[in-house]
Amino acid sequence: MAIITLLEAINQAIDQAMEKDESIVVFGEDAGFEGGVFRVTAGLQKKYGETRVFDTPIAESAIVGSAVGMAINGLKPIAEIQFDGFIFPGYTDLVTHAARMRNRSRGQFTVPMVLRLPHGGGIRALEHHSEALEVLFGSIPGLKVVTPSTPYDAKGLLLAAINDPDPVVFLEPKRIYRAGKQEVPAEMYEIPIGKAKVVKQGTDMTVVAWGSIVREVEKAVKLVEAEGISVEIIDLRTISPIDEETILNSVKKTGKFMVVTEAVKSYGPAAELITMVNEKAFFHLEAAPVRFTGFDITVPLARGEHYHFPQPEKIAAYIRKLAKARP
Numbered sequence: 253m254a255i256i257t258l259l260e261a262i263n264q265a266i267d268q269a270m271e272k273d274e275s276i277v278v279f280g281e282d283a284g285f286e287g288g289v290f291r292v293t294a295g296l297q298k299k300y301g302e303t304r305v306f307d308t309p310i311a312e313s314a315i316v317g318s319a320v321g322m323a324i325n326g327l328k329p330i331a332e333i334q335f336d337g338f339i340f341p342g343y344t345d346l347v348t349h350a351a352r353m354r355n356r357s358r359g360q361f362t363v364p365m366v367l368r369l370p371h372g373g374g375i376r377a378l379e380h381h382s383e384a385l386e387v388l389f390g391s392i393p394g395l396k397v398v399t400p401s402t403p404y405d406a407k408g409l410l411l412a413a414i415n416d417p418d419p420v421v422f423l424e425p426k427r428i429y430r431a432g433k434q435e436v437p438a439e440m441y442e443i444p445i446g447k448a449k450v451v452k453q454g455t456d457m458t459v460v461a462w463g464s465i466v467r468e469v470e471k472a473v474k475l476v477e478a479e480g481i482s483v484e485i486i487d488l489r490t491i492s493p494i495d496e497e498t499i500l501n502s503v504k505k506t507g508k509f510m511v512v513t514e515a516v517k518s519y520g521p522a523a524e525l526i527t528m529v530n531e532k533a534f535f536h537l538e539a540a541p542v543r544f545t546g547f548d549i550t551v552p553l554a555r556g557e558h559y560h561f562p563q564p565e566k567i568a569a570y571i572r573k574l575a576k577a578r579p
């Protein structure tokens with residue numbers, strides 16, 4: 253066991269997977285020599301050489317398209333997009349080829365690729381570098397979408413993604429790449445894709461979050477706990493497919509449901525989760541479900557970030573309001 257950051261856990265997972273499996277290749281803009289814009293793949297080119305770890309042109313369509321071709325032909329690509337806001341040129345190949353190839357070829361070809369994307373905001377980055385685009389990926393049949401909130405989860409989920417026979421989009425919460433450390437087992441292990449985690453048990457309401465927002469919810473819950481409000485926190489871990497069972501079991505117990513996300517409100521991930529709960533646990537609800545999201549605006553510049561992303565004090569205010577709601 254070593255105590256490491258989320259970023260180091262991702263690096264360790266890739267390193268151990270590459271050591272074991274020679275078919276794994278790693279690439280992206282500056283992902284080779286520099287180890288990526290955040291240095292997630294640092295040291296890997298030195299260890300595995302330029303054939304297995306390499307830089308690409310600034311061409312996301314080529315990155316995703318090459319990954320699809322490699323995956324179909326027996327390699328296991330782990331490709332990096334610098335920020336999720338730069339996925340758009342690569343989105344065509346991700347949707348029309350990576351996601352559909354198994355279906356199109358009637359199972360003859362699968363696309364075992366991992367697409368890593370630093371995700372979300374909170375680091376006062378330049379314009380459009382802080383988007384939360386989980387809906388762009390979560391709404392595409394044929395893609396699995398996961399996002400860790402801890403170093404332990406990052407390693408286990410990434411190893412599960414690498415071993416998955418189908419394409420997995422791995423959203424990395426850049427805000428917490430280096431924000432904390434945790435004990436992570438030295439050996440390889442997997443956390444199953446499609447399973448959410450109850451982070452904290454509670455009885456008054458269920459709050460679902462994922463990625464860096466889980467920490468913000470935890471901070472908010474500390475604030476309201478002193479007031480006697482008991483919150484069950486669920487880390488979604490997998491955006492798609494949604495672990496309906498874990499969420500529904502919790503809502504049936506607590507009777508109240510809230511989603512906290514930095515993604516936009518309209519047509520966003522909170523809407524999907526709340527609809528699912530309305531459809532499947534409506535008669536267990538004691539109040540209308542609540543969503544606390546980013547605003548329906550183009551992601552703000554660094555100066556406005558603080559207002560856009562859910563902050564613990566504001567999350568706590570939403571929790572207090574829902575706690576008071578009566579049928």
Ligand SMILES: Cc1ncc(C[n+]2csc(CCOP(=O)(O)OP(=O)(O)O)c2C)c(N)n1
Nearest residue numbers: 281282309310311312334335337338339341
């Ligand atoms: C479509 C897209 N992908 C990635 C980026 C991120 N990005 C910003 S600057 C940069 C490197 C540019 O390198 P170069 O063209 O050599 O110009 P330099 O700034 O080094 O002079 C990258 C990859 C971007 N802005 N747009």
